[in-house]
Amino acid sequence: MKQLPLFLFERCRITLRLNLAKLCLFLSGMYEVFFKKINEVIHLTADEEAxxxxxxKPKKLRKKQxxxxxxDVCKYxxxxxxxxxxxxxxxEKGNDQxxxxxxxxxxxxxxxxxxxGEPSRYNIDALEDCELLLINNDGLKEVRRQIPKFLEFSFLQMQNAYIALERRWSHMVTLSTEERYNKLLDKYPDIVQRVPQHMIASYLGLTPETLSRAKKQMTLPK
Amino acid sequence: MHIKETIALIGTGKNGRLAAVSLLACRYQLLLCDKNIIQARELAQELNNTACDCVAEAMECSFNCAWEADIIILTPDLEEQLEVAGYIKAVANQKLLISVYDDGNSNSGDKGISSTQQIDLIRDILPNTKIALIKFATARCDKGLKTNAIENIEIYSREQNTLDTVAGIFKNSGVENVKKELLSLTPNMLQPGSSDPKC
Known part of the structure; x- marks a missing residue:
């Protein structure tokens, strides 16, 4: 039977104490938006947040990564x-959609x-340098088990995802090019500002040329 | 198509170099971090000049390095590993951490610390991190950047999944002899300073 050297425990204790302030600083910023968003729907106590x-899983992702x-299976x-x-x-033509x-x-x-758990048909990449928080299925299950009110948040999240999908599909088949672009501009001006135009066109189901023409049309006096 | 995972390799001394060599054939983005940034940059350059699948880059801050990584490898002596573990705690959550076990490193006082004790010491600091220990059982770093410098790696972990994942990483990288050992999880062993069946 071997004894652990005392210095190691002492060292750990000092190290943890020294880093506590730094960690608190990082932690508060790292989860700021995350808990703000959740607390808009359900109120989590400090213990529940912990x-x-x-x-x-905190993860930084560089632009284009x-x-x-x-x-691959989408694990998170x-x-x-x-x-x-x-x-x-x-x-099949090699174009991004x-x-x-x-x-x-x-x-x-x-x-x-x-x-x-099936392989994904999609790619997810960073258009800007990102700070992300990832959670896997087991983690979500465990959070739901330990914080039952999180079920309500999950339900709303699924509901919103369905509504967004349904709305997007209906816009694609019922709205004109200009209307689709205007809807996006009204609702998500940040996306229009931060995303390259060819990606906006792809999102709206248009070619970049069609989107450019539509934008020109919109600027002409009626 | 598989995603290119990011590995933070903290410490670019003897063990850091061995770890880098053992990952040469893998398609990883390798972030090298060391207090001696010049040494880290030199190793990164050396790796990038080698015809290998990994892409290396030197970084100064271990916190940012670990934040960006999917897998973290700690290679300095145990005392420093514990210090780094405390520093990166917030960003190592739910990640895979590989700690290099060096029983021959007497400078830092590692002598006398068993593999199970080392895992438990790190786990006390990083309770939500998947931890594995590797030992370069037969390795020579005087061969330069050649994978065959690593002849034998021993891997220890308390979790089967972690053990298999880490073994997969090194096998995929061309290390032929990968020995893995699942360490038992008994309440007695979870107490720091408790008896170690491996001793």
Missing amino acids: IFKNYL FILQEG SIFVEKGLLRSYSVN VVQFALEGWWIADLYSFIT
Whole structure:
């Protein structure tokens, strides 16, 4: 039987104390948007927030780096604390088809792959340098078990995802090019400002040329 | 198509170099961090000049390095590993951490610390991190950047998944002899300073 040297315990204690202030600073910023968003729907106590943090994986992603690639299983539901992500698929002609953008405070994942464990058909990459919080299925289950009121948040999240999907589909089939662009501009001006035009065009189901023409038309006096 | 994972390699001394060498054939983004940034930059350059699949980059801050990484490898002596573990705690959550176990390193006082004790010491600081220990059982770093410098790696962990993942990383990188050992999880062993069946 061996004894651990005392210096190691002492060293650990001092190190932890020294780093506590730094960690508190980082921690408060790292989860700021995340808990703000959740607390808009359900109120989490400090203890509940601490439980939640145990299951979150903080991750920095550089611009153009991938967090999910086609063929891989989507293991995480991704929350954007800072930055901008894009989810897209590549069609048979090799063109990108943008499915979703995710700004600060938004969640993004391939839900089908995340829930079923099947390989994803989508890619998710960073359009800007990002700070993300990732949670896997087991983590979510554990959070729901330990914080039952989080179920309410999950339900609302799913509901909103369904509404957004339904609305996007209906806009694609019922609205004109100009109307679709105007809706996006009204609702998400940040996306229009921060995302390159060819990606906006892809998101709206247009070619960049068509979007450019539509924008020109909109600036002409009626 | 598989995603290119990011590995934070903290410490670019003897063990850091061995760890870097053992990952040469893998398609990783390697972030090298050391108090001696010049040494880290030199190793990064050396790795990038080698015909390997990984892309290396030197970084000064271990916190940022670990924040960006999917996998963290701690290679300095145990005393420094514990210090770094405390520093990166907030960003190591739910990540895979590989600690290099060096029983021959007497400078830092590691002598006498068993693999289980080392895992438990790190786990006390990082309770939500998946921890594995590796030992370069037969390795020579005087061969330069050649994978065959690593002949044998021993891996220890308390979790089967972690053990398999880490073994996969090194096997994929061309290390032929990867020995893995699952360390038992008994309440007695979870107490710091408790008896260690490996001793």
